[in-house]
Amino acid sequence: MRSMWARPVTKIAASAALVLLMLLLPLLNISIPGVFPGPTYTPGTLQLLAYAMLIAALALSYHLLFGLAGMLSFGHALFFAAGAYGLGIVLRNFSPSWLPAGATFVAAILITVLIGFVLAALVGSVSLRVTGISFAMVTLAFAQAGSVVVRRNPGGQTGGEEGLTLDVSHVPDDLVGVLNTRNLYWLSLAVLVIVYLVVLWVEKSRAGHVVAATRENELRVRVIGIRPYLVRLLIFAIAGALAALAGAAFLLLQSGVSPRVATPDFTLTLLVIVVLGGVGLRWGAVLGAIVYTLLDQRLTALAGSEFIAGLPDLLRIPLSQPLFILGTLFILVVLFLPGGLAGLTKRSGRPHRPSRRGRERMLEAEEI
Amino acid sequence: MSTIVLLLITGLGLGALYFLVASGLSLIYGLMGVLNFAHGSFLTIGAFIGWEVARRLSDGSWWALAAAMLTGAVVGALVAAATEFFLIRRLYNRHIEQVLVTVGLALASVALFEGIWGTDPTYVTSPSWLGQTTEILGARIPNNRFMLIVVAVLVLVAIVLFLKFTRYGLIIRAGVENRLMVTALGIDVRRAFTLVFAIGGAAAGLGGVLASIYYGYVSAHIGGSLLIFAFIVTVIGGLGSLAGAAIASVLVAVLQQFANFYLGGTGDLAVVLALAAVLLLRPRGLLGAKV
Numbered sequence: 001m002r003s004m005w006a007r008p009v010t011k012i013a014a015s016a017a018l019v020l021l022m023l024l025l026p027l028l029n030i031s032i033p034g035v036f037p038g039p040t041y042t043p044g045t046l047q048l049l050a051y052a053m054l055i056a057a058l059a060l061s062y063h064l065l066f067g068l069a070g071m072l073s074f075g076h077a078l079f080f081a082a083g084a085y086g087l088g089i090v091l092r093n094f095s096p097s098w099l100p101a102g103a104t105f106v107a108a109i110l111i112t113v114l115i116g117f118v119l120a121a122l123v124g125s126v127s128l129r130v131t132g133i134s135f136a137m138v139t140l141a142f143a144q145a146g147s148v149v150v151r152r153n154p155g156g157q158t159g160g161e162e163g164l165t166l167d168v169s170h171v172p173d174d175l176v177g178v179l180n181t182r183n184l185y186w187l188s189l190a191v192l193v194i195v196y197l198v199v200l201w202v203e204k205s206r207a208g209h210v211v212a213a214t215r216e217n218e219l220r221v222r223v224i225g226i227r228p229y230l231v232r233l234l235i236f237a238i239a240g241a242l243a244a245l246a247g248a249a250f251l252l253l254q255s256g257v258s259p260r261v262a263t264p265d266f267t268l269t270l271l272v273i274v275v276l277g278g279v280g281l282r283w284g285a286v287l288g289a290i291v292y293t294l295l296d297q298r299l300t301a302l303a304g305s306e307f308i309a310g311l312p313d314l315l316r317i318p319l320s321q322p323l324f325i326l327g328t329l330f331i332l333v334v335l336f337l338p339g340g341l342a343g344l345t346k347r348s349g350r351p352h353r354p355s356r357r358g359r360e361r362m363l364e365a366e367e368i
Numbered sequence: 369m370s371t372i373v374l375l376l377i378t379g380l381g382l383g384a385l386y387f388l389v390a391s392g393l394s395l396i397y398g399l400m401g402v403l404n405f406a407h408g409s410f411l412t413i414g415a416f417i418g419w420e421v422a423r424r425l426s427d428g429s430w431w432a433l434a435a436a437m438l439t440g441a442v443v444g445a446l447v448a449a450a451t452e453f454f455l456i457r458r459l460y461n462r463h464i465e466q467v468l469v470t471v472g473l474a475l476a477s478v479a480l481f482e483g484i485w486g487t488d489p490t491y492v493t494s495p496s497w498l499g500q501t502t503e504i505l506g507a508r509i510p511n512n513r514f515m516l517i518v519v520a521v522l523v524l525v526a527i528v529l530f531l532k533f534t535r536y537g538l539i540i541r542a543g544v545e546n547r548l549m550v551t552a553l554g555i556d557v558r559r560a561f562t563l564v565f566a567i568g569g570a571a572a573g574l575g576g577v578l579a580s581i582y583y584g585y586v587s588a589h590i591g592g593s594l595l596i597f598a599f600i601v602t603v604i605g606g607l608g609s610l611a612g613a614a615i616a617s618v619l620v621a622v623l624q625q626f627a628n629f630y631l632g633g634t635g636d637l638a639v640v641l642a643l644a645a646v647l648l649l650r651p652r653g654l655l656g657a658k659v
Contacts, residue, residue, distance in 0.1 A: 072464060126644045130651050133403045134607065136467070137599045138647060144596045145640040152633075264596065268405075268471050275468055317483035324483065327476025334468045335458060 022189050025049070026182040035294060037301075043181035047253070048297055050181070050188035054250050056289035057188075057195040059273045061242035063285040064199055066274055068208060069235050070215030072132075074267050075123065075139030078146040079116045079240040081262035083247020085150060086112040088164040088257060089157050095170060104170045112248045113241050120240020124233045131218075140264055147262040163258035166251055175252055184253050191249045192286075195242050199282060202238060211235050272330045278340030287341055295329075296322055370506035375625045377504070381513030383621030384520030385582060388575030389591075389598035390605070390613040391527060392448075392568020398544040398608025399557075399564050401463050402456060405470040407572055407598070408591030409477040410448050414440035414573025415580045415590060416485055419492050428493040437519075437577045444573020445566040452565035457558065474592070481588035489585035498581060512581050519578060523571055524614055531610070536563055544608055597624075600639055604646050606656020616654060 025040050036045045058080055065071045090108045099107060127138040153160035168176045174183050202208045214221045214228040221228055251257050260266065269292075277288020299322035302308060308319050318324050333340060389411060396404050418440035425432040451473065459465045498515060501508040531537035539560045542550045550557055572591075579594060580586045601620050605612030620639055627638035646653065 072467065126647060129647050130603075133397065133401070133463070133467070134603055134647075134651070136403060137603050138643065140596060141600050141603075141640050141643050145637055148636040265475075265592075268475060271468070271471060272475070318480060321479035321483045323479035324476045327472045327474075327479060331455065331469055331472035331476070334465055334472060335455070338465070 019189070019193060022053075023186070026185055034298065037297075041182075043178050046181045046185040048293070050185040050253050051250075052290045052293035053185075053188040053192040054246050054253065055273065055293050056286040057192045057246040057249075058243055059270060059277070059285040059289040060192075060195050060199050060282060061239045061246065062270050062274055063280075063282060064202060064235055064239040064242070066271070067280040067282075067285070068203055068215070069211040069232060071128075071232065071236070072136045073127075073139040073236075074136050074264060074271075075127075075141075075143035075146075076239070076243060076270055077262060077264065077266035078123065078143045079120050079243035080247040080250070080266070081146060081150060081257070081259075082116050082119050082240075083112055083244030084251040084257040084261060085158055085164060085247075086115045086244060087248040087251050088166060090115075091170050092157075092167045101170060102172060105172060108170065109245075109248050113245050116244020116247070117237050117241035119244075121233065121237040124236035124240070128229060128232050128236065140267075143262070143264045143267055147259065147264065150259045150262045158259075161259060163256055164251075165256040168255070171252065176255070188249055188253060191245060195246065196282065196286070198238070198242060202235065203282075207231050207234055272326065276330060276333055276340055278342030281340075281342045284340050284342035291341060292326070295326065299325055371629070373505045374507035374509055375629055376622060377507070377509050377513055377517075379622030379625035380618060381510075381516040381582065381621075382625065383618040384516040385575055385579055385594060386597055386601050386621055387520050387614055387617035388523060388571045388578065389594050390601040390617055391523065391610060392565075392571045393598055394602045394605065394608055394610060394613040395527075395540070395544075395564050396568050397602065399540055399547070400456075400466075400561055402466045402470070403463075404568070405467065405595070406451055406473040406477065407470075407568065408593075408595035409474050409481075410444045410451075410569045410572040410591070411576040411579065411594060412478070412481055412586075412588060412591035413447055413576070414444040414569075415576030415586045416481065416490075417443045418573070418577040419490065419580060419586050422492070428495055430495050433495055433577075433581075437574055440573040440577035441570040442573070444576065445570035448569020448572070449562050449566040451569075452562050456565070457561070460558075478588050478592060485586070485588065487588065489587040491585045492580045494581045516578050516582060519574065523574065524610075527567065527571075527610060530567075536560060540564060597639065600643050602653075604643060604653055606653030609653070609655040612653055612655030 026046055028040055030040045031038070037048060038045050040046070040049075058076075061079075062073075062076050065073050065076065087108060090111050091105075094108055094111065095104060123139070123142050127135055127142065130138060150158045151160055152158075158164055174180055175187065203212075210221065210226055210228070210231045214232065218228055247257075247261070250261070273288040273292045274285050275288070276292060277286070278284025303320040303322060308316055311319065337344060389407060392410075393404060393407055396402050396407075418436035421439045422432040422436035425435055451470075455469045455473065456466050459469060494512070498512040499510075501510050502514070503509075531541055536559075539550060539555055539557065540563070543557050543560055547557060575594070576586075576591065579590055583590065597620065601616045602613055604620060605614070605616030620642065623642055624635035624639050626635075628635035631638065
């Protein structure tokens with residue numbers, strides 16, 4: 001732990017510089033062909049980057065569960081969907097006359113985050129009664145139930161298969177429309193920074209230490225006289241609230257949400273992102289999300305290109321399916337690169353340490 | 369009365385499908401501690417290849433169906449054994465990573481199936497008798513439900529006989545009980561791992577062909593949707609217990625049918641609630657070993 005924070009000043013300075021660069025990006029004209037669809041100030045690129053940052057925020061909240069607490073949840077998409085659908089439903093139904101328009105919007109977001117927290121606390125209180133693989137299956141079942149509810153369109157609120165469109169009557173004008181993509185980009189960046197700071201704070205808090213200790217050796221923690229259940233539940237609920245925040249921003253960014261985000265497959269994508277980036281590392285989750293989102297976008301663009309269409313079937317079919325390539329890449333990372341992408345970059349400085357640590361964490365997590 | 373009989377027997381038919389998926393899952397988990405997310409893909413590939421075979425032989429005859437079922441089982445077994453051999457074995461005893469590999473395989477294979485067979489469901493033709501109904505106590509029951517039940521019972525009996533009366537069955541049973549002890553006695557459990565995967569894959573592949581008859585179509589997502597219920601079944605039945613999986617399959621499917629009919633299509637939710645209830649009252653499942 002010591003070596004990681006050996007020079008906190010440089011770390012903070014580097015992080016601040018990166019955030020500053022991200023802040024200025026919409027004002028700059030940087031083109032990276034093959035990575036971005038256009039120069040950085042265009043709405044298309046900003047939309048993609050904002051999307052990637054929200055996925056990064058979501059991956060960070062998942063990192064709290066999987067990386068920090070060693071809880072392999074397959075139901076995290078539920079809380080992201082709760083945030084996206086929750087904000088949409090709250091904005092449509094919640095318009096008290098005594099609140100000014102701007103305050104209504106802020107209140108709606110706070111209510112949404114609270115919904116995420118309470119929902120996660122409820123789901124967690126049941127599913128945390130079991131651990132390990134059973135926990136994974138139970139969270140998957142809850143996510144599936146959520147997905148079913150969303151598709152069933154109860155009371156005409158979620159819009160069923162067609163999804164929900166954002167009701168903009170209470171949303172500030174600066175956050176509506178393609179012309180304001182820049183503002184939405186900044187909003188997404190803010191969400192990512194907030195989620196990052198909360199995750200950092202939780203990791204450094206007493207609860208974070210307890211839950212990390214539980215990941216390593218639950219029996220030991222019990223012997224000391226701490227009940228892991230409540231601490232795990234707290235972490236689960238915080239992760240749910242953060243996911244709901246990311247989901248709420250997602251609704252604003254996309255000005256709508258489809259039932260796809262409620263499916264268990266979406267959680268699997270999240271798992272892929274966290275492992276791809278490097279389990280147990282905050283930067284890993286962010287890096288994994290950005291790389292995954294950009295890869296997904298570029299591969300989809302590639303799949304529709306004429307180059308692919310001209311290939312023989314044996315090459316064309318696999319290459320035209322982005323998820324096939326990403327899934328294969330994921331398998332290769334799990335088999336040959338246990339520390340993920342973040343482990344790869346760290347390897348040069350401190351040989352093998354992160355990868356071994358990541359591997360040990362996985363080993364420990366399964367024994368809990 | 370006739371409605372109850374109808375719901376019971378359709379529930380049994382659906383339970384048969386769940387069992388074909390859950391039996392393999394439960395055995396694999398019991399012996400190796402692997403939660404196999406790729407199990408749905410074994411089912412889907414069995415369904416697709418089985419359909420391709422039946423289509424080429426002759427459409428809708430009984431013996432084309434038998435060939436499809438056989439092919440589905442064989443393909444499922446081969447794919448499952450290959451998965452174990454090339455992916456799972458490399459990560460011996462690293463359970464979380466094994467889960468991750470099967471997740472990757474599930475994502476990649478579903479995408480590949482979509483690439484090959486398209487995203488739209490492919491409709492299958494089966495022998496005409498299966499599309500008709502039989503009247504029992506005033507209830508008109510689709511005939512394919514009977515076939516599902518019969519096949520699932522046969523599979524259950526076959527697996528039980530195999531586990532009880534063969535040497536490999538003995539090793540597998542002993543391995544579920546205490547893997548370390550079996551290894552200490554000088555028996556190579558890894559061969560049993562491949563075998564269990566093959567058996568589970570065969571049951572899933574067979575289940576795939578039957579699922580295509582039950583639903584009337586094959587799609588790349590047919591395995592994934594069944595897999596979630598199979599997971600629930602294995603948890604309710606108790607991880608690693610074959611009998612538990614059989615009982616829970618029937619309970620879950622019948623509950624689902626009744627809730628769908630009497631409580632306005634809330635079957636899926638009722639199943640999840642049942643799961644929550646079982647976890648609260650008996651976290652190890654109906655017949656699961658003590659954790």
